[in-house]
Amino acid sequence: MNLVHAKNDIYLDLQKHLFQEARILSAERYDDWLNTILSDDIYYCMDMPQRRFREDKSGQRAPAKTPIFKDDMESLKVRVGRYSTGFVWAENPMNASRHIISNVEVFETDEKDQFKVYSIVELHRSRLDSDRKRITVGREDTWIKSAEGYKLLTRSMTLDDSVVLDSNMNFFL
């Protein structure tokens, strides 16, 4: 596919949205995330990575992909609802999080008001005492421009670790 860069004003607008979203997620303002960042038709997914030989083309047993996240608005509301109960003891006291966003690229798509956005997110979590966790994920998004402004329509995330190195993933990326 021949990717065409979006115009600079669109690039800047979407980068602002990515940074704003990162700040909202780091602050765990999850209701704001659902209501102001995400489209009602959101599809939010991440698969479990596998390490295989480059030359190994042998068939994958179906279904080949195992999701870590595979969520729509309804199931994201359930995840957020779990945090809202106040019963997720692992998150009290609150763990300090920083979502660092980089390598942002914005491209046109066949749809007039939709844009493909690549980015990398590096999440740092400072947990109990000296416990510091870091996770890096590549993201491929579709953002849609609607009457209410830009909304995130799809996010497909690639986790870099083939073994998850944190005792929970009580966060969004």
Add this chain to the structure above:
Amino acid sequence: MEKLDDLIDFKTGRQKRLIYSDADIYEQEMEKIFGRSWLFLAHECQLEKPGDFIRTFMGEDEVLVVRQKDKSVKAFLNTCTHRGNRLCKADHGNSKTFVCNYHGWSFNFSGELTGVPLEEAAYGNDLDKSKFGMVEVAQIASYKGLIFATFDEQAPSLEDSLGEMKWYMDVWLDAMPEGTELIGTAMKVELPVNWKLAVENVSGDGYHLGWAHAGAMTVTAESGIAGLSVGNSEVDNAAAVSVAGLNGHTVLAALDGKSGYAFYNEYQKAWDYLDANRATVVERLGKFRGEKMWGSQVNMTVFPNLQFLPGLNWFRVYHPKGPGKFEMWTWAMVDKEMSDELKQVILDNVSRTFGPAGMFDNDDGDNLQAATEQSRGWRTGQMDVYTNMALGGEHSREEMPGVISEGLVCEQNQRYVYRRWLEMMKADSWADIPFYNSLEEAQATEGK
């Protein structure tokens, strides 16, 4: 190291915290427990064609499990017999040979050393290649789709080792004519936790469900499961059983025939499947297992490190990585007869509840990590911990084998897991390890 008998008291349900942190005890576990138990390697369905392989672990030993041309399965230490390099770095796949990256020695998938670079020039044809094949496990066997191996030539057969646990395993492995399969890929998580704390939790700890998982229980569908409610405010112990005394293996089972799917957001699809196939299962397994157990929330533990939960449909093995660390590998397991649609529903729900971002699993890690860390302090490490709930409630029941106590909220199973741990740690060989599959046998062998 302290005397082993001081570490565990089966009668009172007491454990010394040292067993979760002490490096010497951990080394003994590798030899006495992981070095001679039957350990889960792979599901038959993961190795379809000759050359299909999986890289896994037996204790801290890295193992390649490979399908052979004659359909048998072999398991080898994943290491070159020359200078000890790792042979295969892929998680799984298909390969005709395993070639060492260090000097290029190559082994065929039957484990024979077939290629040595510069063999004539460097070794002068003095190298007897037949003596340098990949090293195999001592015994390998499978039970209804599950492949196990042991490093101990003296270990009793897999079937004898499982004993009456097979009767319970069949509730999943043999419920439907075509049996089971693992779907998707392994969801792998590393946790800073002693392996026994995870195993004991799933073996018998229904007590933590309503409290540790209160957040997830509150928001998931049909969360009033098997007489348990959010916040541990009430419990109906008649609705479920804890079963132990099965050579160290345990079962925790609701008896309602449908609660296994209670955390699913599309549980009705699973319940329709249960309704449509219940008669078949009753015919194969009888009324009790077919009506009361199939579809229920059931936790099965095959000592020391395999756990699977029919209903919730997850299948998990723990690989220890030192006294304070393990890797946890989780798959979704399904009946082969299920529709592709239902299989996908199950895979998605296993991930959503017990995957790396699973709403239930994400509650357990920090608790178990803290319990591990709280066994390290100089003063704290001298303390005991207890699984002393429902002492003396053990009884027999005509309809099922093993030692039974009432309810999911009961610590009988953990006591039996630690009893097996002590029996294996103390024994010089398998001849000294007792076998028991009923209350009478368990009582007759206690402390032996």
